[in-house]
Amino acid sequence: MRLVMLGPPGAGKGTQATKFATRLGIPQLSTGDMLRETVASGSALGLRAKHIMERGELVPDDVVVSVVTNRISQPDTANGFILDGFPRTVTQAEALDQELAGRGIELDAVLELEVNEDALLDRIRGRAEEAAKNGGCIRKDDNPEVFRTRLEVYRAQTAPVTKYYRAQGLLGTVDGLQSIDAVTAGLTAVLAKAALLRIGDKISDASSIGKHSS
Ligand code: AMP
Numbered sequence: 001m002r003l004v005m006l007g008p009p010g011a012g013k014g015t016q017a018t019k020f021a022t023r024l025g026i027p028q029l030s031t032g033d034m035l036r037e038t039v040a041s042g043s044a045l046g047l048r049a050k051h052i053m054e055r056g057e058l059v060p061d062d063v064v065v066s067v068v069t070n071r072i073s074q075p076d077t078a079n080g081f082i083l084d085g086f087p088r089t090v091t092q093a094e095a096l097d098q099e100l101a102g103r104g105i106e107l108d109a110v111l112e113l114e115v116n117e118d119a120l121l122d123r124i125r126g127r128a129e130e131a132a133k134n135g136g137c138i139r140k141d142d143n144p145e146v147f148r149t150r151l152e153v154y155r156a157q158t159a160p161v162t163k164y165y166r167a168q169g170l171l172g173t174v175d176g177l178q179s180i181d182a183v184t185a186g187l188t189a190v191l192a193k194a195a196l197l198r199i200g201d202k203i204s205d206a207s208s209i210g211k212h213s214s
Helices: 013-024 031-040 044-055 061-071 090-102 117-133 144-167 180-193
Strands: 001-007 029-030 081-084 109-113 171-175
Touching: 001 013, 013 029, 013 081, 013 109, 013 180, 029 031, 031 044, 031 061, 031 081, 031 180, 044 144, 061 090, 090 144, 109 180, 117 144, 144 171, 171 180
Parallel strands: 001 081, 001 109, 029 081, 109 171
Antiparallel strands: none
């Protein structure tokens, strides 16, 4: 199964992507993680990406598209993958479609976590305060000021991706502010309605994917 997980920073994409990747036996491909690895490698590209990421802005499309294209060429993606944090622009979404079409495959569904921005900011402030209290560290781009930039970038550049996939009938949306288990159940319901997954969980709030629903 080939899935995309969409939603603003802090909405819980990574948490849900991990759960579904385990459950479906497919790799979770997080572009944020891949880029952080590139940064850690200390390469020139990594250094460039580091500054962009610390400001909460987007790494250029061509860089991210090439990282993802290489990754989905690996044999462990033969049965599918779940993209977490990609695509973040319509240009990236188009490049992904083109890349998959070239291989004669396509996405099965796009799962969107919808969250209220004020609630997200509260969540991120809470995390920062807790980390500070426990002597832990938070990601530099999770400090409330940079987080605000990431939200603005999401609104301007990534929100249109939702419309792009809705037009393709691939989008299923779930309220991301529910408990983790309720969100998982909602996403499961979306996939079940799209006839992509058998359902065992109790279903809460979920909307169907137009292309497949009856
Ligand atoms: P994430 O871990 O998904 O929140 O990503 C952390 C940071 O990595 C983002 O704020 C961006 O700077 C960068 N990044 C991750 N994915 C992408 C992408 N698809 N396009 C551009 N930049 C990205």
